[in-house]
Amino acid sequence: MAAMDVEDVFRAEYGRAVAVLVRFLGDIDLAEEAVQDAFTTALRSWPETGVPPSPAGWIITTARNRAIDRLRRESKRAERHAQAALLHGPGPLPEEGPVRDERLRLIFTCCHPALAVQARVALTLRLLGGLTTAQIARAFLVPEPTMAQRLVRAKAKIRNAGIPYRVPRDADLPDRLYGVLAVVYLIFNEGYGGSPDLCAQAVRLGRLLAELMPDEPEVTGLLALMLLVESRRPAREDADGALVPLPEQDRDRWDRDLIGEGQALLRRCLRRNQPGPYQIQAAIQAVHSDAPTAEATDWGQILRLYDQLMALAPSPVVALNRAVAVAEVEGPRHALDLVDDLDLDGYHVFHAVRADLLRRLGQDTVAVRAYEAAVALTRSPAERAFLQRRMRTLTR
Known part of the structure; x- marks a missing residue:
């Protein structure tokens, strides 16, 4: 097994593993370190033993054991030993069912309104996207120490302010969910200006949210919006790397698979008849994707959709x-x-x-x-x- 295969598992399972460990340890830093240790162990052992049947379960269990070992090594007081003993439950930690809730809890913790928007973005990319501090800093064009300080302050705010690690109550969910979606869309827009990796991370987070919250039409709408916009990436630059505006793009280069997926998600939203800002923006992009040429674009329909968007979310x-x-x-x-x-x-x-x-x-x-x-x-x-x-x- 190549190191690249472990990296693929890292990207797919890092957020899941951290989410579970945060719940059990109650400490974001300790959970992160334990998961990173587990992946380091995987890099050493999987090439010889092969990928386990459940890579996520292996990582989570190994990370938990690493955390217990660290608590025991570093503990100088009886209560630390007691904490480690409580964590040392029998069998592997759960992967399905409860894990879905753990990831949602982590998303809403990262995007809590008590945190500054920049901190929400950084934490979301770090804990759920698995990006390193250096990668996040490069994407947002800030020095790595600056980004590291944002992460440290955000984690300290969560700890010191007692920000709850939970999904909001039903009454609070709409407002809080919109904040989560805004963070994901901000990541996407930052990437669209020149960082494809950030766009990929935003789409991955959008897919995760759609998986965890399939009954929320605005979640589906945001994913559809990002896919439809991302479908045009192959045509946004010419052979020399120069930017090509939408009316001048070669539409044969648009990614038809992404367009098809985005339009199918949008149709699913429309059947619910619960329009929201992200769904309307996705509908606008769908009109563009339907036009075989720039001249054939139905601008009258786009204008009507913008009128609807202005009525729902004026800005x-x-x-x-x-x-x-x-x-x-x-x-x-x-x-x-x-x-x-x-x-x-x-x-x-x-x-x-x-x-x-x-x-x-x-x-x-x-x-x-x-x-x-x-x-x-x-x-x-x-x-x-x-x-x-x-x-x-x-x-x-």
């Missing part, structure tokens, strides 16, 4: 995206009037949309200034290069 960003649809249905002049009423001066997409509308209206000098503002604000090298290319077409 300046949604209004900006709606204005793009308005430009296609009613023309760029009306759309520009809508955009100019928005307070989004610190958002690079706002300036990019505004620049494009001004360009279409022949106001090249003002459009260049808008492109310059967008270039100054974007963090994505590919987007920056695209905007600069557009700007140069107006200054020749």
Whole structure:
């Protein structure tokens, strides 16, 4: 068995194992260290003994035993011995049934509203995604010590504030679930700007949530949304690595398997007739995926969906995206009037949309200034290069 095979098991089972160990140990750091020790042991032993019938069960049981051994080694007081004895129950720890609840508990703990949004993202990627601190830091363009401190502070907040390790009560679930979905979508959007690995992690977390909460239509809607957007990744760059905007993409390069899966999930949502923001956004992406050419896009339907989204979850960003649809249905002049009423001066997409509308209206000098503002604000090298290319077409 190759080390790569152990890494595959690590990615698939790390969150499951940590979730179970946190429940039994009551300590996130100890649970993480024990699971990491178990995978280190697997790297040494599995090439000789082969993969056990239940890799997750092996990892969980081995991690528990490592934690017990550590508690005993480090204990200097009788109560620590007692804690280790209580943990040393007979037989393997459960894998199915209760484990589903353990993972949900860990997700809601990582995304507790008492934690800062950045801490929620970091913890979710660390504990459920299995990413290293260095990987998370690189993805979010911050120094590794900065990310390490965020993780330390978040774990300390959970411990010191007594943040409960549980799924919220039914009455609290809708608000808390939306916070969880927002974290996953934030991870996806960060990755879409230039880190495919982050997008893959977000989709994996979306699949996990859909598995654990199959009766929540917004969970299914978010997964459908991410799959439909991700389906266009192969066409987002040309042979030279330059960004290709949606209207100019080669639609033959879109991933039809992801489109089919995303549309099937969306149809399942629609049958429930419980529309929510993520489902509506997924429906918008489905309209794009249905169009064989950019010219065939049903912008009237997209505009109606944005009207519905504005009624359910109004925000300046949604209004900006709606204005793009308005430009296609009613023309760029009306759309520009809508955009100019928005307070989004610190958002690079706002300036990019505004620049494009001004360009279409022949106001090249003002459009260049808008492109310059967008270039100054974007963090994505590919987007920056695209905007600069557009700007140069107006200054020749």
